[in-house]
Amino acid sequence: MSSSQNKRNVKWVEGLRGITSVLVIVTHMSRAWDFELFWPSDRIDISPRFWQYPIIRIPFQGRVGVPIFAFLTGFVCAYKPLKLAYQQGNAPASLQSIARSAFRRPPRLVLPAVIATLISFVLTCLGAYKTATRVDSFWVRFDAPPPVASFGDEVRRLFHTTLTTWTNTENLYDRHQWAMRPLLIGAFQVYVTLAATIGMRFKYRILVHLLLLSYWLINTAPMTETFGANLGLGTLLAELSLHRPTQDYLASKGRLLTYVIAPIILLTGLFLGGYPHEHEDWKPWSWWLHNTFVDPAGNGTRGSLIVPLGADPPRRFSSACVQMCAVAIFLSPPMREALSHRVLLWLGRHSFAVYLVHGTILRTVGIWIVYGITGEPWTPAGGNADEQEWLHPISGHRKKLAVVVFVTLTYVAAWAWMKWVDTACARATQWLETRVFEDEDSAALAEKGYSKPPSLLNGHGGGNGSVTVYSPTGEPKLALV
Structure with a gap:
C-alpha cells in the first residue's frame, strides 16, 4: 500500500460525523424513554439486558457524541491549512486559509443555532412543550422550556437565551446547544495553534501538539477531556496524515497495523467507553473498571492515567474511548474506507442539522406519541414538588411508534434544513467574507502556491x-x- 493511498481518503471524516449524529439521537431517545440503559443493569439483583452489556451499550448510554465532534473539529479545522503548508510549501497561503476559516466559523455556527432557537421559541409560545413539562422523565422535563407569565417575558427570555448560548452555554429553548460555545472556542484553539506553529519544523510542531494534548489530559477542570484533549488529538492526526515519512512508515507496516494493532486499540477503547453513568458497582466488569482506573488505591487518594484524581470518570472513559477509536481509524485504511460509505456520507452531510432539530422534535412529536398531546389529566401538586404525580407513558407500543416517527421526522427535517436554512446561512456567510476579504481570484492564486x-x-x-x-x-x- 503506497503512502498516497494511505492518506488520500479523508471522506471518512464525514462518515464518522454521520455515525456520531446517529449516536446523539439514540442516546437522547434512551434518556427520554429508557434511562435504565445508562446503568449496567436495571437493578443490582438481575441480569443486564442485551443493550446494557459492555461495548453494545455505548450508543444508548451516550457521552461519546460530543467528544467525537470535538475531535472532528480539530481534524477538519487543521487539515486544509496544513495541506497547503505541506503540498504547496506555502506558509502565507496557509495563514490566509486560517484567517478565512476563523472568519467563517462564528456565523456558520451562530446563524443556524439562532434560527433553531427561534423555532423552539415559537413552539414554546404555542404551548407545544406543555406535555414535555409534565412527563415522568426528569431529563425531558429539564430540557423543556418552562412557561412564563406573559409574551413580553417570553421575548425577553429569547434575547437573553440567544446571548447565554455563547456566554455560559445555557439555552432554555434548546439545551442541546450547550456544546456550541466550547466547539466554537475549540476551533479557535486550533487556529491559534496552527498560526503559532506553521513556520516550525515538523518535529517541533509535533512536540507542541503532544504538549497541548498532555496538558488537557492532566487538567481535571470540567470538560477538558471532552474538548481540549480531543481537539488536540484531531490537530495532531491531521498533521501526521499529511506527513509523507509518517505515511510511508505506516504503509510499510500496513498488515500488522490494520489487522492486529488497530482492532486491539478499537476494542479496548470501546470497552473503556462502556463505563456506566452510575451504579458501576452493580456488575463485575464495571466495578473492575472503577477499581482499576478510578480508585486503584481503594481509598480515594489517587487516580490513574486515564482518570486522574478529581476528574469526571464517565467523561474520562468516554473521551479515552473516542481517542483510541480515532487512533485505530487513523492506522487502518479499511476502517476509513468503511466510514466512506455513501450512506454514512449522507448522514454526515446532515449531521449538524440533525443536532439542531432533533431535540425540538423529540420534545414535541416524540413526547406527544408516548404521553398524549394535551398533557392531561394534570393536577399540580402546589409547592411540594416531591408529591407531584407526573404523566406516564400510555403504552410500551407507543414508545416503539415514537422511535420510528421521531427518527424519520428528524432526518426529513434535517434534509429540509440543509436544503434551505443551511444554504441561506452559507450564502450570508459567503457574502460577509467577500465584503471583508480580498477578491476570490487573489485567494485562489494564493492557494495554488x-x-x-x-x-x-x-x-x-x-x-x-x-x-x-x-x-x-x-x-x-x-x-x-
Whole structure:
C-alpha cells in the first residue's frame, strides 16, 4: 500500500460525523424513554439486558457524541491549512486559509443555532412543550422550556437565551446547544495553534501538539477531556496524515497495523467507553473498571492515567474511548474506507442539522406519541414538588411508534434544513467574507502556491507583472505572470 493511498481518503471524516449524529439521537431517545440503559443493569439483583452489556451499550448510554465532534473539529479545522503548508510549501497561503476559516466559523455556527432557537421559541409560545413539562422523565422535563407569565417575558427570555448560548452555554429553548460555545472556542484553539506553529519544523510542531494534548489530559477542570484533549488529538492526526515519512512508515507496516494493532486499540477503547453513568458497582466488569482506573488505591487518594484524581470518570472513559477509536481509524485504511460509505456520507452531510432539530422534535412529536398531546389529566401538586404525580407513558407500543416517527421526522427535517436554512446561512456567510476579504481570484492564486507582491495587492503595479512563488521549503522565488 503506497503512502498516497494511505492518506488520500479523508471522506471518512464525514462518515464518522454521520455515525456520531446517529449516536446523539439514540442516546437522547434512551434518556427520554429508557434511562435504565445508562446503568449496567436495571437493578443490582438481575441480569443486564442485551443493550446494557459492555461495548453494545455505548450508543444508548451516550457521552461519546460530543467528544467525537470535538475531535472532528480539530481534524477538519487543521487539515486544509496544513495541506497547503505541506503540498504547496506555502506558509502565507496557509495563514490566509486560517484567517478565512476563523472568519467563517462564528456565523456558520451562530446563524443556524439562532434560527433553531427561534423555532423552539415559537413552539414554546404555542404551548407545544406543555406535555414535555409534565412527563415522568426528569431529563425531558429539564430540557423543556418552562412557561412564563406573559409574551413580553417570553421575548425577553429569547434575547437573553440567544446571548447565554455563547456566554455560559445555557439555552432554555434548546439545551442541546450547550456544546456550541466550547466547539466554537475549540476551533479557535486550533487556529491559534496552527498560526503559532506553521513556520516550525515538523518535529517541533509535533512536540507542541503532544504538549497541548498532555496538558488537557492532566487538567481535571470540567470538560477538558471532552474538548481540549480531543481537539488536540484531531490537530495532531491531521498533521501526521499529511506527513509523507509518517505515511510511508505506516504503509510499510500496513498488515500488522490494520489487522492486529488497530482492532486491539478499537476494542479496548470501546470497552473503556462502556463505563456506566452510575451504579458501576452493580456488575463485575464495571466495578473492575472503577477499581482499576478510578480508585486503584481503594481509598480515594489517587487516580490513574486515564482518570486522574478529581476528574469526571464517565467523561474520562468516554473521551479515552473516542481517542483510541480515532487512533485505530487513523492506522487502518479499511476502517476509513468503511466510514466512506455513501450512506454514512449522507448522514454526515446532515449531521449538524440533525443536532439542531432533533431535540425540538423529540420534545414535541416524540413526547406527544408516548404521553398524549394535551398533557392531561394534570393536577399540580402546589409547592411540594416531591408529591407531584407526573404523566406516564400510555403504552410500551407507543414508545416503539415514537422511535420510528421521531427518527424519520428528524432526518426529513434535517434534509429540509440543509436544503434551505443551511444554504441561506452559507450564502450570508459567503457574502460577509467577500465584503471583508480580498477578491476570490487573489485567494485562489494564493492557494495554488502564488502570492502577489504588496504593490499588486495595493493596486499599484510595479510594471514587471511578477508574483512571488514559494518553493516547498518556503523560500521565495520571483516568477512572471
